Amino acid sequence: MNPSSGFLRFLHIILLVLAFCVSDGAYVPSDEILLDCGSSSEAADADGRKWLADSTSSKTTLTSKDSTPATAVFQDPSLPSDVPYMTARIFSSESTYRFAVNKSDRHWLRLHFYPSTYNGLPPENSYFSVSTGDGITLLKNFSAYVTAKALTQAYIIKEFSILPSSDGSISLTFTPSDKYNASFAFVNGIEVISMPDIFDQPAQLVGFSDQDVEVGTSAVLTMYRLNVGGQYVPPNNDSSLSRTWYDDSPYLYGAGFGVTFAAGNDLKLQYPEGSPDYFAPTDVYQTARSMGPDPKVNMNYNLTWIFQIDANFTYIVRFHFCELQMTKVNERVFDIFINNRTAQEQADVIGWTSETAVPMHKDYAVFVADQPGEDQIWVALHPSVSAKPEYYDAILNGLEIFKVSDNAGNLAGPNPEPSALLAEAELEDDQPGFESKPNGKLHIITRAAGGAAVASVALAIFLVVYQRKKRTDVNDSAGGNWLPLYGGNSYTGNSTVSGKSTASSHLSNLAAANCRYFSFPEIKKATKSFDESLVIGVGGFGKVYKGIIDEGTKVAIKRSNPSSEQGVNEFQTEIEMLSKLRHKHLVSLIGFCEENGEMILVYDYMGHGTLREHIYKSNKPPLSWKQRLEICIGAARGLHYLHTGARYPIIHRDVKTTNILVDENWVAKVSDFGLSKTGPTMNQSHVSTVVKGSFGYLDPEYFRRQQLTDKSDVYSFGVVLFEVLCARAALNPSLPREQVSLADWALHCQKKGVLGDIVDPLLEGKISPECLKKFAETAEMCLLEHGVDRPSMGSVLWNLEYALQLQESFESGNPVADEGAVKPASAAGDGDSFVAGSGTGEEADALTTTAVFSQLVHPTGR
Template sequence: MLLTKIRILLLFICLSSVSRSLHAAIGDQNSLFLACGSQNGGTDEDERKWESDTKYLVSGDKSVTTQPQSHDPSVPSVVPYINARFFHSESSYNLPVKNQSAHILLRLHFYPTTYPNLNVSNSYISVSAGKVTLLNNFSAFITAQAWSQNYIIKEYLLAPMDSPTLEIKIKPFGNSSLAFINGIEMITSPDLFYGPDPVMAGFNTDEEASDNGDNGVVSQQTISVKENNMELMYRVNVGGQYIPPKNDSGGLMRSWYEDTPYLYGGSAVGIAMSNNMTINYDALPSYVAPISVYESCRSMGFESNVNVNYNLTWVFNVDANFTYLVRFHWCDFIVDSTKINSLVFNVYINGQIAESQVDLVAMQHGKMAIPLVKDYVTHVDDKNGDDQLWIAVHPSGDNAALANAIVNGLEIFKINGGNTSLAGQNPTMSDLMKKYQDEQSKEEEAPRAFSDKDKSHSTTVIGTAAAGGVAAFGVAAVLVIVALKRKRRTMGAESCTTSWLPIYGSSKSHSSGTKSASGRSAGGGSTTISSDAASNCRYFSLAEIKQATKNFDESYVIGVGGFGKVYKGVIDGDTKVAIKRSNPSSQQGVNEFQTEIEMLSKLRHRHLVSLIGFCEENNEMVLVYDHMAHGTLREHLYKGNKTILSWKQRLEICIGAARGLHYLHTGAKYTIIHRDVKSTNILLNDKWVAKVSDFGLSKTGPNMNQGHVTTVVKGSFGYLDPEYFRRQQLTEKSDVYSYGVVLFEVLCARPALNPNLPKEQVSLADWALVCQRKGHLEDIIDPHLKGKINPECLKKFAETAEKCLADSGIDRPSMGDVLWNLEYALQLQENPDSVLSPSEATNQVDHDNADQNSLIAMHRSTLSLESENAYGNTDDVFSQIVNPTGR
């Protein structure tokens, strides 16, 4: 009996020791989450428990606690942004530090929205932590406005200190009488930089080395960073999806973002790849990065002759006159070899070589799927106006089995380098952004003036880019995109307080005030699905949806948008479907959910995505569509470039999309304006048939007698009709403008907006028009298409796209005209000798009837125009006889 007790005691001691070691490693022994201005704290969306900041506030007698007048649904969590503490003089917090030998991960949260009787636009803040200045003259309002962020998170890694408390001082800067903060996180961090000191990027030339007596040997200068304080600038899961804080490793609650906004090089952006091997951390501590980072990568691809001619490059905006640490995360799972020299490449930072002959197989000691990290440092100064970090990899080694290079993850930290300040300047708006914000300030703001639902976070790229410490410069590579997206401040804006309402319960009752399956009111009639719409599509139970997606397994995720995640799934045994699940924290989904069902349940067309059914149960809103095997059009142009589309394929896809849009404008009972036409909303099925998707923003009406619908501006910047933007008057010609951008996107294989290019080239629409009018369009088309387009076909295609982008809607063609011109261009490409020119064709018809429709009727015997009306009936010339001139 005594022996048994001793064994139990020893086991308890052993387990306690392991537990203490684990907690010391992951930082659980000293974590504070303070909801500033809150009396009771609360729990956030990542299940962190926040407490009131009151007992840690040392000198805050003159502080004021308040709540925002409205809460924007794009803010990721109610806590800590539902409360704020404002200061009119210097105040401080004393935070207990239990482990003085450990690093501290510190995050500061700011939500610069409208507060009662407090003007955050006049707030300039200084913050220090111990002896280091974190922020100086910092305007959360200007930063959020410049980066089009609703909230800002600043993240710091503080060196070990010799005090049992960390003093956080916050005060108004200069003449400002106002400072504020919404939340403070403090997490004890393990030593993330436990390895050797990182190497400074760059090396001496032979001449410089000789002058220094080095006989041409590369000089590798190292920088000690372990005792320095740092600010996180970027944390990127290269080639992978967004990783939320709750999925981070080591209890550090970090956010990892997609790399697509920072990629440079048009179509030369490599291939995003995922791993099916078991990742083994080996000697690398698991807290360095979550395993998801090492399960995906971006590779240059498997065409050696192509890879040797370009660099895989990312561009990040940073503060000048600081030193930066760049951490690479690598895990080789793509080279089926354990031989050294199988995968060798060079690493470049700001044009200087950081390391040559990086051999991942050698670094992994002949093993595969072993995570690795390597740190480099560089200095960015403003001597040449430099405020960017260019990071690139390029194949190296003539004997390598494959000319290739990969990256799995990137982290960029600003280092104080012995200085007492990490503070940078407030960001400034670009001229392009100022222009649009000046225009928008004259118009009525909406809760969500623009939609950006691209997989890459929009939500994921934009809305979340500030979270996890990317902060003011967290979305630098998408400055123009997000800055023009809209002033997301809610100053004087319409309050966005839509609640999470059930739309339709299993009782399938649609009357006002009926109860859903959950027993709650089904929206009081204001947000219910009509019985007509419900009868035209299938209702799924939540159990069926979970079975189809393996209980929403993350491995089934095939996309992320503003509405929520999209999962692949299987129903009825073998039917593949795409299942779009709304994110409950994005309350904007209610209206989009209803609009999508109301629209698509009544529309049937070969070139519109098919809605199979929906589910509303237990606060879930789910839409079920046909599975589109080849994904979005954009994926096959430049975003990953899965398949190089031939010019004929591209023309046929454009024609299909035009047919779908033409049907919306003229073929349905009422005019339907899509309002979010872009390459990510054109999907491709297994036969490469194009289908227009995503009708969450669509508008319809019984008539268009006024020629327009007056409505708040919504859409995606880069595709947005400038006339609609200025006047808030929506017409079907707004879709025509957006489609014109898509046409140039297809031709040039580049994004609608690319902020990494010179200012005059940022907007594809503007730049393509300049090149077209100067006769230089061939200089900017996709290199894969050079010499493969019939000149007359290219001329007709470019003229069509140019007309779509006319400044005034009245000068743009109808979608029927666009469709005819594209089909004519296809004929010019396939059989140019047998196609009559428009002038020749016109001479053969009566001049009184020589309009567009007569031409189409005479010269379309070989053109297949498969349109279906709302009831599924096929009419080969439908798009030409139903209101061909548009409305």
């Protein structure tokens, strides 16, 4: 036979095989470089994968003035293989690896670190940064020693997804940190493997229905990759993408573990025509976790996972689904929540795929603001009641969380804090009243790392103890035994739901006496059995219904649901507070219902809803500047009364535009007292308590010191003032980084003298320059860093009233009197009265002009 014809036949067979693989959805990487750093020869790891020596590899060049190969002095028994971990490349100055790759593909970049003693250098001295040739910062002041110790792991793997430079190369520069003496950089292994573009579709930004996030050219860091309901999946079981999938059980919150199950041997996965099979391995789609068979149990808890992450980044949360049991639409339908925001309503896997055993995935994006305590992502599933499915259940097969580089090209986060973690682990299970420390943030940042068994056990311990700690707060204890659900935007991360009980079991006799008690049949009648057409708002507590009581009185009825981030603490506090307070500019509570496992609050119906809906993100006519001023003044009067007009000062703790309501006469009222706290007495300067509040409004000093004063409300009100002036949200993650926080951006513009550039365009030319100056100065003073420097709410009120006079004179053309002629507001004017325990027994004249509650329209609650 002609040798050339034999070769052609062989080549033809190879092409047929490749064509079959491509048609079958398999991915074949064009680049696959595994570099054993510090090694002098090629070697294979325990999975049989071949690693090239960085000193002899023809695919790699190393540019370095001071680099040396080294061998670890000790091999930890938990290392999966001596390759690539027992050898390392040590850098004492800036050094660069360069890899020649296919420039049209994204690439996995995996960095392997085993912090051990090399060439006599102690591992605790190693702090360094890693960046790419395109200016992407992958790691900054990174310590593999600190990270491994914090996670009780022997080795660390960092997995990135990056694009090559335009010249078809990937460059990695290792730079020892100049912040630490005798610091050095090192790396044990580097993987550079081309990958399919698994980020080709935009992900909807949770909480913003009209905004998507595209990864595009951004770099990505794998934070978590979990085989939900299944076991550890090693890289050699994940086709050619070599990913590692971990058990999800260490990340489950509370006792709600659900049940796990696997596909039968006769059930074969069916990939849709043209759909690739590389998004997750078969092992992931053939196992799952569901809530369980009991619908009553399922309706009273969420299937919840908690993940520690780095704040001030956008994350892609990828859900992998494959229905293994159901065969028809609307058999199993559930809602998906991320950080207590609804990511997906009525998720029905069969509805998406039309058949059983069809793999699929869904991506959602979430921005985690750089706010106190916000270093977690909560993922929760709950049966969808509105869909009325056949089974009240939820299912998940796999979960991945990716961090997206910011506008500056940064992916680096802080090192975890081993001292804090060790302190947590030493806590006894029954230790009561342990409050969180201001500087004790936990950065349990588990990447796609090795040591799966050790890491899973360690993280399970840490997360359980951490959550137990966060649930024990002497100052905010409800005294009840409630089932914890998933947390949300409140910084405690806790949630509770009431079981069956009576009003007297949780409320003081005084509170119960000052509020009307509604039976559950009365509530059902008022809402026509909770008719969905009567829903006027959805918040963190639950849905809000417009109702009719007493043959014609309009009311707003706030009903808790099992998925609520809030619970009995807030329910009880709201009743206790509002049963004692009466003021024209505070809400008035009509009554409550607590039976059949329900927690329901009843308020007077509020004609014009929340302040926020009249400023932006609604179709309602915008308010004039004078109307906005009057509403701010009304809210200031309500807060001023809370701070000074009652027997004891009361700190609201959750001042924001959704908690300022407007009645049919445009009278502003402060609402939602679920987080309120009695303030310090004459002998105290502050109240020590765990941090609670809302994104964008939280007093930074309160967070740092956990010392609550009335000036914390003043800070939040300053954010409200700028929100009213600029007609934008307190936090907007779609804006450039420096503009995300309204407080920071408004202060920056104020100091630069360009505040007018960010004022609501609808107000252009309609604000008196003197009024704008006074208003802006007042808001600026509210946002001062130190609470002692901020004005009291009485002073804020005085300044706003003066600003209103300036505006009125501007509109009428009459000059205003000088500032000294304006009389400051009294502490207890305008119908103030403290009913219970005030000694007056008086009620305000305007008891009928009451408000509804915090989440009347705002869809996300706290």
